[in-house]
Amino acid sequence: xxxxxxxxxxxxxxxxxxxxxxxxxxxxxxxxxxxxxxxxxxxxxxxxxxxxxxxxxxxxxxxxxxxxxxxxxxxxxxxxxxxxxxxxxxxxxxxxxxxxxxxxxxxxxxxxxxxxxxxx
Amino acid sequence: xxxxxxxxxxxxxxxxxxxxxxxxxxxxxxxxxxxxxxxxxxxxxxxxxxxxxxxxxxxxxxxxxxxxxxxxxxxxxxxxxxxxxxxxxxxxxxxxxxxxxxxxxxxxxxxxxxxxxxxxxxxxxxxxxxxxxxxxxxxxxxxxxxxxxxxxxxxxxxxxxxxxxxxxxxxxxxxxxxxxxxxxxxxxxxxx
Numbered sequence: 001x002x003x004x005x006x007x008x009x010x011x012x013x014x015x016x017x018x019x020x021x022x023x024x025x026x027x028x029x030x031x032x033x034x035x036x037x038x039x040x041x042x043x044x045x046x047x048x049x050x051x052x053x054x055x056x057x058x059x060x061x062x063x064x065x066x067x068x069x070x071x072x073x074x075x076x077x078x079x080x081x082x083x084x085x086x087x088x089x090x091x092x093x094x095x096x097x098x099x100x101x102x103x104x105x106x107x108x109x110x111x112x113x114x115x116x117x118x119x120x
Numbered sequence: 121x122x123x124x125x126x127x128x129x130x131x132x133x134x135x136x137x138x139x140x141x142x143x144x145x146x147x148x149x150x151x152x153x154x155x156x157x158x159x160x161x162x163x164x165x166x167x168x169x170x171x172x173x174x175x176x177x178x179x180x181x182x183x184x185x186x187x188x189x190x191x192x193x194x195x196x197x198x199x200x201x202x203x204x205x206x207x208x209x210x211x212x213x214x215x216x217x218x219x220x221x222x223x224x225x226x227x228x229x230x231x232x233x234x235x236x237x238x239x240x241x242x243x244x245x246x247x248x249x250x251x252x253x254x255x256x257x258x259x260x261x262x263x264x265x266x267x268x269x270x271x272x273x274x275x276x277x278x279x280x281x282x283x284x285x286x287x288x289x290x291x292x293x294x295x296x297x298x299x300x301x302x303x304x305x306x307x308x309x310x311x312x
Contacts, residue, residue, distance in 0.1 A: 007192055007193075007197075057220075057221065057222070058220040058221060060221065060306070062217065062220060063217055063221060063306055064303065064306050066213050066214070066217045067299065067302045067303065068299065069210075069213060070210045070213065070214070071295050071296075071298065073205055073206070074205075074206065074210065074295060075292075076205050077201070077202050077205050077206065078280075078288070080198065080201055080273070081273050081274075081276045081277035081280060081281075082277055082280075082281060084273045084274065084277055085273075085277035085278060085281070088278075089277065089278070089281055092281075093281045096281055096288070096289070099292075100288065100289060100291075100292045101292075103289065103292035103293055103295075103296050104292055104295060104299075106296055107295070107296045107299040107300060110299075110300055110303070111299070111303055114303060114307060116303050
C-alpha cells in the first residue's frame with residue numbers, strides 16, 4: 001500500500017484543504033440573493049470605469065527580476081539534495097554550499113551594482 | 121447513549137470490513153493515480169483549447185504540477201521537486217514573461233491560428249510524436265528498482281558533494297555566467 005507512505009499524509013491534507021473551502025462556499029452559493037445588474041458585472045478597478053483596452057505591454061524592468069529569479073530557482077534544485085544529506089555530510093558540505101551560494105551571490109551583487117534591481 | 125455508541129461501532133466495523141474485502145489499498149492507490157493523471161491530461165487539453173493564451177499558460181503550469189505529483193507518486197520525490205522548480209517555476213515564469221512583454225490587441229482571442237490547415241498539421245505532428253513515444257516505451261524493458269539502491273536523493277547528494285565537487289561548483293559558475301550575460305543583454309535593451 002504505497003499511498004500511505006511518506007506522502008499519504010500530504011495527500012490527505014490536500015484533500016481536506018479542497019473540501020474545507022468548497023463546503024464553506026456551497027451554502028453561500030445556495031443562500032445568496034441574486035439581483036444581477038450591468039454595473040455589478042464589470043470588473044472592479046479601483047471604482048473607476050476602465051477606459052480603452054485593459055491589456056498593456058509591461059515594463060522591461062520585470063524581465064530583469066524574472067532572470068534573477070530563474071537563476072536562484074535553479075540553485076534551489078542543488079540545495080535540495082544537500083539539505084537532505086546535511087546531517088551525514090557535515091562541515092565540509094556546509095563550506096561547499098557556502099562557496100556555491102557565494103558564487104551565485106556574486107551575480108546578485110553584480111546585478112545590484114549595475115542598477116538592475118532599482119525601479120526606474 | 122449506549123445504543124448510539126453500539127450503532128456507531130457497528131457502522132465503523134462494517135466500513136472497515138468492506139474496505140478490507142474491497143482491497144482498499146489498491147483502490148486508493150489507483151484512484152490517486154487516476155486523479156493526478158486526469159488533472160495533467162485535462163490541463164494539457166485546456167492549453168490547446170483555451171482561446172486566451174494567458175489561461176493556456178496557467179493550465180500549462182497546472183499540467184506541469186500534475187506531472188510532478190505523478191513523479192512523487194512513483195517514489196521519485198527529487199525528480200518531482202525538480203519538476204516543480206524548473207517547469208512549474210522557471211519555465212512558467214519565462215512563458216508568462218514572454219506574454220507580458222509582447223503587445224496584443226485582444227487577450228480573449230490570443231491563442232494561435234485555428235485554421236483547418238494548422239489544426240491538421242498539429243494533429244499529424246502530435247500523432248507522430250505519440251506513436252514514437254508509444255513504440256519506444258513498449259520496446260523498452262523496464263526493470264524493477266532494487267531496494268538496496270535506497271533513496272535517489274541520498275546517493276545524488278553523496279556524489280555531488282564528495283566525488284563530483286568540482287562539477288558542482290562549476291555549475292554555480294555556469295549559473296553566474298548565465299545571469300551576468302542575461303543582465304548585460306537585458307540592460308542593453310532597457311537603456312536603448
